[in-house]
Amino acid sequence: MSAGEHRRAVTAALLAAALLTAGPAGAEPGAAAFDAAIAATRAAAGCPALVADPLAQRAAELSNRSTADYLDHRAEYVPVDDPLAVLHDLGSDAAAAVQLQGAADTAADAIEVALLQGYATLPDCGYQRLGTSVIEHPGGQTLVVAVLIGGPGPATAG
Incomplete structure (x- = not known):
C-alpha cells in the first residue's frame, strides 16, 4: 500500500469511526463503538478482522485501571505502558503488542484519540488479536x- 493509499484508508476509517461513534445527543457509545471503529479502520486498510483475545482483554483492563488509579492519585506505580510485559505475565506467547490509549470528555472523542494514535498500527495486518477496555x-x-497483539497463535485464558 502506497503512502497516499494508506493516508486515504486511515482518513476514511477515521471518518467512519466518527460517524459510528456520533450516536444520539448525550449517548455514550462505549466499548461496542470502540470495537466497531477499530474494525472499520482495519477493513479500510484491507486487513482481516481482529479476533477477540481474552488475555489482550485482561491486559487492556489492567492498563486502563492503572491509568484511572493514577488519575485518582491512588496508584503505587505509573500506569502500564508496555502491554507485552503484561501479556507475558498473564501467560501469553505474543511476540509483539501495542497499546493505543485515549482520554477525553466523551467516549467518541476518547475513541478518536486512540484511533489517531494508532494511525500506523491499525492498518498493519500483522496484528491479529485485540482486547479493549472503556x-x-x-x-x-x-x-x-x-x-493489539501480533505473534504466534491465539492466546488462552489461564
Missing part, C-alpha cells in the same frame, strides 16, 4: 485502551 472515569473523562 472506563467512564468519575472525574468526567472516558478512558479507552486497545491492546
Whole structure:
C-alpha cells in the first residue's frame, strides 16, 4: 500500500469511526463503538478482522485501571505502558503488542484519540488479536485502551 493509499484508508476509517461513534445527543457509545471503529479502520486498510483475545482483554483492563488509579492519585506505580510485559505475565506467547490509549470528555472523542494514535498500527495486518477496555472515569473523562497483539497463535485464558 502506497503512502497516499494508506493516508486515504486511515482518513476514511477515521471518518467512519466518527460517524459510528456520533450516536444520539448525550449517548455514550462505549466499548461496542470502540470495537466497531477499530474494525472499520482495519477493513479500510484491507486487513482481516481482529479476533477477540481474552488475555489482550485482561491486559487492556489492567492498563486502563492503572491509568484511572493514577488519575485518582491512588496508584503505587505509573500506569502500564508496555502491554507485552503484561501479556507475558498473564501467560501469553505474543511476540509483539501495542497499546493505543485515549482520554477525553466523551467516549467518541476518547475513541478518536486512540484511533489517531494508532494511525500506523491499525492498518498493519500483522496484528491479529485485540482486547479493549472503556472506563467512564468519575472525574468526567472516558478512558479507552486497545491492546493489539501480533505473534504466534491465539492466546488462552489461564
